[in-house]
Amino acid sequence: MKALFLDRDGVINEEKRDSYIFNKGEMHFYKGALEAIAIARKYFDIIIVVTNQRGIGRGLMTTDDLESIHSYLQDSLMQLGGKIDAFYFAPATDNSHPMRKPNTGMALMAKKEFPEIEFSQSIMIGNNLSDMEFGKNMGMKTVFLHTTQDEIPLPHELIDEQFDSLESWAKNMEN
Numbered sequence: 001m002k003a004l005f006l007d008r009d010g011v012i013n014e015e016k017r018d019s020y021i022f023n024k025g026e027m028h029f030y031k032g033a034l035e036a037i038a039i040a041r042k043y044f045d046i047i048i049v050v051t052n053q054r055g056i057g058r059g060l061m062t063t064d065d066l067e068s069i070h071s072y073l074q075d076s077l078m079q080l081g082g083k084i085d086a087f088y089f090a091p092a093t094d095n096s097h098p099m100r101k102p103n104t105g106m107a108l109m110a111k112k113e114f115p116e117i118e119f120s121q122s123i124m125i126g127n128n129l130s131d132m133e134f135g136k137n138m139g140m141k142t143v144f145l146h147t148t149q150d151e152i153p154l155p156h157e158l159i160d161e162q163f164d165s166l167e168s169w170a171k172n173m174e175n
Contacts, residue, residue, distance in 0.1 A: 001116035003123075004044040005107070005140065006084075008051040010127035010148040011166055012037070012073065020055035022065060024072035030147065032167025038082030039170040044123075046085045046114055049073075050106040050134070056091035063091070086113060101126075102133035125169065132158035143169055 009015045014028045021027055040047060049070070055061045070087045077083060088106040090099035099105035111117050124135025125143040129152075135142040136158055144152060144162040152159060163169040 001045040005124040007126035036166040036170035057093040102130040
């Protein structure tokens with residue numbers, strides 16, 4: 001089974017500079033991002049969000065706050081014919097925690113819930129090298145979006161492809 005793994009902040013929605021998204025009112029989707037996820041549904045059996053959420057570990061927000069944000073994302077997506085099959089998050093503040101990307105805990109949770117996932121047939125899309133390392137650690141193809149960082153010269157050992165947005169990646173997939 002082919003899975004699409006997506007980071008959230010900086011991929012689907014704009015990152016909040018030097019802070020966290022605390023509620024759905026702060027969730028500003030990138031132009032075409034939700035449509036891109038709906039397009040991806042034609043090519044992937046399962047779509048999963050994997051997101052580091054240190055704000056929970058720091059006590060700045062709750063798991064309920066995060067679930068409300070993800071419900072808003074899901075509702076917005078479903079209006080366009082898209083759907084995210086699962087959300088996994090890492091609330092830990094310690095970068096060495098097994099759930100925090102680039103560590104593979106969230107991918108292993110996904111495999112436990114969806115044992116049919118074939119990582120070698122799957123793609124990880126993110127806007128940080130830790131996302132790319134997470135994907136490579138699981139044998140996935142990686143797509144780097146330079147939405148929040150400069151384009152990285154290719155070839156690069158962690159990056160298979162790069163685009164300026166989720167929308168441009170989806171348009172490329174359609175061609």
